[in-house]
Amino acid sequence: MEKLSSVKEGKYKIVDITKIGKLKKMCDLGILIGDIIEVIKPAPGPIIIKKGNITVAVGYGMAMDVIVEKIE
Amino acid sequence: MEEKIIAIAGNPNTGKTTIFNALTGTRQMVGNWPGVTVEKKEGYYIYKNIKFNVVDLPGTYTLTGESEDQKIAIEFLTSTKVDVLLIMADALNLERSLYFFTLLSEFHKNIIIVLNMIDLAEKEGIDYDISHLEQLLKVKIVKTIGNKNVGIEELKEEIYKRCKDIPSDFFIFNYGEEFEKSIKEIENNLPLLNFQYPKRFIVLKIMEKDEYFTNLLKDREEYKKIKEIIERIEKILKKPIEKFLIEKRYSIIHGIVKEIIIEKKKELKIELTEKIDKILTNNLLGPIIFLFIMFTIFHFVFFLGNPIKDFLEIILERIKNYFLNINLSIWSKSLIVDGIISGVGSVILFLPNIFLFFFLFAILEDTGYMARAAIISDRLMHKIGLHGKSAIPLILGFGCNVPAIMGTRILENKKDKILTSLAIPFMSCSARLPVYILFTGIFFKENQGLIIFSIYFLGILIGILSIKFFSYIFFKVESSPLIIELPIFRIPYWRNVIIEGWIKTKYFLKKAGTIIFLGTIILWFLNYFPNPQNYGTKLNFAGRIGNFISPIFKPAGYGFWQAGIALIFGIYAKELVVSTFGSFFGFENLSESLAFYFTPISSYAFMLMSLLYMPCIVTFIIIKKEVGIRWALFSLLWSLFVGWFCSTIFYQVFSFLKGG
Ligand SMILES: Nc1nc2c(ncn2[C@@H]2O[C@H](COP(=O)(O)OP(=O)(O)O)[C@@H](O)[C@H]2O)c(=O)[nH]1
Ligand SMILES: [Mg+2]
Numbered sequence: 001m002e003k004l005s006s007v008k009e010g011k012y013k014i015v016d017i018t019k020i021g022k023l024k025k026m027c028d029l030g031i032l033i034g035d036i037i038e039v040i041k042p043a044p045g046p047i048i049i050k051k052g053n054i055t056v057a058v059g060y061g062m063a064m065d066v067i068v069e070k071i072e
Numbered sequence: 073m074e075e076k077i078i079a080i081a082g083n084p085n086t087g088k089t090t091i092f093n094a095l096t097g098t099r100q101m102v103g104n105w106p107g108v109t110v111e112k113k114e115g116y117y118i119y120k121n122i123k124f125n126v127v128d129l130p131g132t133y134t135l136t137g138e139s140e141d142q143k144i145a146i147e148f149l150t151s152t153k154v155d156v157l158l159i160m161a162d163a164l165n166l167e168r169s170l171y172f173f174t175l176l177s178e179f180h181k182n183i184i185i186v187l188n189m190i191d192l193a194e195k196e197g198i199d200y201d202i203s204h205l206e207q208l209l210k211v212k213i214v215k216t217i218g219n220k221n222v223g224i225e226e227l228k229e230e231i232y233k234r235c236k237d238i239p240s241d242f243f244i245f246n247y248g249e250e251f252e253k254s255i256k257e258i259e260n261n262l263p264l265l266n267f268q269y270p271k272r273f274i275v276l277k278i279m280e281k282d283e284y285f286t287n288l289l290k291d292r293e294e295y296k297k298i299k300e301i302i303e304r305i306e307k308i309l310k311k312p313i314e315k316f317l318i319e320k321r322y323s324i325i326h327g328i329v330k331e332i333i334i335e336k337k338k339e340l341k342i343e344l345t346e347k348i349d350k351i352l353t354n355n356l357l358g359p360i361i362f363l364f365i366m367f368t369i370f371h372f373v374f375f376l377g378n379p380i381k382d383f384l385e386i387i388l389e390r391i392k393n394y395f396l397n398i399n400l401s402i403w404s405k406s407l408i409v410d411g412i413i414s415g416v417g418s419v420i421l422f423l424p425n426i427f428l429f430f431f432l433f434a435i436l437e438d439t440g441y442m443a444r445a446a447i448i449s450d451r452l453m454h455k456i457g458l459h460g461k462s463a464i465p466l467i468l469g470f471g472c473n474v475p476a477i478m479g480t481r482i483l484e485n486k487k488d489k490i491l492t493s494l495a496i497p498f499m500s501c502s503a504r505l506p507v508y509i510l511f512t513g514i515f516f517k518e519n520q521g522l523i524i525f526s527i528y529f530l531g532i533l534i535g536i537l538s539i540k541f542f543s544y545i546f547f548k549v550e551s552s553p554l555i556i557e558l559p560i561f562r563i564p565y566w567r568n569v570i571i572e573g574w575i576k577t578k579y580f581l582k583k584a585g586t587i588i589f590l591g592t593i594i595l596w597f598l599n600y601f602p603n604p605q606n607y608g609t610k611l612n613f614a615g616r617i618g619n620f621i622s623p624i625f626k627p628a629g630y631g632f633w634q635a636g637i638a639l640i641f642g643i644y645a646k647e648l649v650v651s652t653f654g655s656f657f658g659f660e661n662l663s664e665s666l667a668f669y670f671t672p673i674s675s676y677a678f679m680l681m682s683l684l685y686m687p688c689i690v691t692f693i694i695i696k697k698e699v700g701i702r703w704a705l706f707s708l709l710w711s712l713f714v715g716w717f718c719s720t721i722f723y724q725v726f727s728f729l730k731g732g
Binding site: 041 | 350
């Protein structure tokens with residue numbers, strides 16, 4: 001398990017979002033715990049992730065609290 | 073005529089504005105300034121003898137009282153009697169759109185879901201069993217393709233029907249028996265509050281620990297009891313209520329969508345967006361492309377705009393000659409020719425450039441590039457201590473500072489709001505563009521685009537440095553976390569772009585006909601009296617005022633009275649800088665006369681001053697409204713100082729370099 005802020009490009013599963021405020025924000029945009037996402041652009045700078053037709057850019061501070069798991 | 077109110081709500085980029093435009097055409101009354109819908113946009117259409125007033129609400133993903141643009145939406149929906157609420161749903165992201173629907177269904181009952189982008193869904197191989205969905209949600213659904221006008225007539229008919237017969241049975245989200253009981257329990261404990269939000273909605277918001285709604289309640293004695301109930305529920309749920317609510321909503325929606333989705337073979341995947349995004353947001357290439365795009369825009373503003381401008385000049389001269397040759401008293405002739413035609417005319421001349429500027433910007437916006445620009449700027453924004461989202465109001469500032477400052481409402485943090493508001497006046501608005509076009513046309517004919525680009529760039533730089541400086545002195549707060557959606561890339565839709573370009577140009581025209589018109593009359597008055605035979609000279613009021621302050625500008629290279637008074641009038645509205653020169657020299661002799669007074673170096677110094685020296689009155693008032701009088705005054709003094717300082721330094725340094 002890794003933080004979204006430190007992963008490379010590739011497919012990941014969101015395991016947890018640790019801060020409730022941040023969880024709310026992600027869910028409002030349609031990204032939920034358990035979702036499979038693709039990291040299109042890793043840090044530095046905002047991390048761009050994609051789930052289905054939703055593409056969002058997540059700031060570093062936010063990505064620190066998103067725990068993901070690599071999927072082969 | 074009978075009137076009805078229709079509101080459009082939905083996630084950003086679902087096509088709200090497109091549908092709004094399709095319904096209302098250009099019959100839009102823009103209270104303040106169009107653009108990113110932070111306030112609300114209104115228009116109307118007539119169907120079967122009823123006037124439907126349509127309101128385009130700010131695009132949001134959720135409804136909390138914590139962010140101002142969302143508060144506007146909530147307040148509008150509760151305080152105004154909205155007859156029908158349209159909820160825009162994106163067929164590509166139905167789950168998220170329905171999530172939004174569940175939130176809104178808590179406080180409005182007469183809803184139509186507009187399922188837009190069905191063309192894209194079809195390409196993705198997705199279709200939905202609409203009649204089934206209608207049954208499940210007890211709501212009418214209309215399929216549309218906003219940019220192809222598909223479904224608009226059905227939508228109008230459906231809105232009409234909904235106004236006539238209001239449904240009696242509607243969707244109520246069920247959170248499960250136990251939880252519903254707790255909602256009731258809190259509802260019963262809720263004190264009387266003097267606003268009209270539905271009780272259930274308030275209860276849910278308090279359970280979600282929405283700061284705004286909780287604060288409304290905090291001092292009431294009933295709050296303790298409510299808090300106890302909430303804590304009790306959380307113990308049973310073993311998780312925060314807000315998490316439970318989100319999960320519950322999404323799981324029910326997920327079930328619904330699964331039931332109604334019909335998946336077919338995919339035709340095409342939107343993978344292109346992904347590839348383009350990798351390049352556009354690349355840490356190195358991104359900024360270069362961004363600068364290149366901006367530069368290209370400025371280039372086209374002149375390349376295409378100047379020939380039309382020259383043509384307008386000929387027409388204007390005809391009009392002037394016409395008035396010169398008819399029989400009128402001397403003073404009224406002077407008022408019309410020297411005052412109004414020269415003053416208003418010299419601004420109107422820039423209409424083609426202004427239109428192009430907005431038009432090109434609207435294209436950029438409609439493609440989805442703006443969100444990428446915010447991403448590119450994020451690192452920079454962070455370095456100077458701002459939130460990545462601040463880039464959006466800052467970029468809006470290039471159009472007009474007023475909506476840009478209102479745009480700071482999308483920022484959640486007071487600190488970000490204040491700092492961004494302080495920097496926005498340095499973003500060169502379109503009202504300042506005529507000054508640059510005028511001067512670069514005289515002194516920098518070869519490199520017009522480049523020079524103007526450099527001015528914009530310096531504005532940005534100084535804005536950024538100011539923020540850095542102030543965030544260092546005044547603030548040491550953390551920014552709230554950044555999360556921005558990147559809409560898929562689209563080919564711009566011609567109607568959106570033209571309406572957007574036209575409405576903003578119309579605003580500029582309207583300003584020329586009102587504020588600028590009035591300004592030129594006042595200016596004429598000051599130029600004409602007390603010595604009518606010496607119009608526009610040092611002997612009259614304008615000249616005396618200009619003469620009085622002009623020594624301040626001597627070190628900057630333009631210490632003559634015409635420049636002084638031009639800058640004073642520019643505070644009223646920045647376009648008047650050009651008008652003032654126009655009223656002294658006449659628009660047809662403007663270039664020759666200015667070439668006499670200015671040198672290339674002093675003209676650049678003057679452009680810098682015009683860029684930086686002070687927000688115009690309206691901007692000042694809006695800053696005061698948004699962040700308070702102290703910061704507004706501060707912004708005024710700071711920009712005055714910075715403008716004078718930069719302008720003077722520039723002139724001194726370059727004169728020295730040239731001389732030495
Ligand atoms: N393919 C497709 N594009 C659409 C449709 N409706 C709107 N658009 C485009 O989607 C983008 C966002 O639309 P806009 O009305 O600005 O969304 P808003 O943010 O909700 O106001 C624009 O580029 C529109 O041209 C549609 O039905 N199909
Ligand atoms: Mg819009």
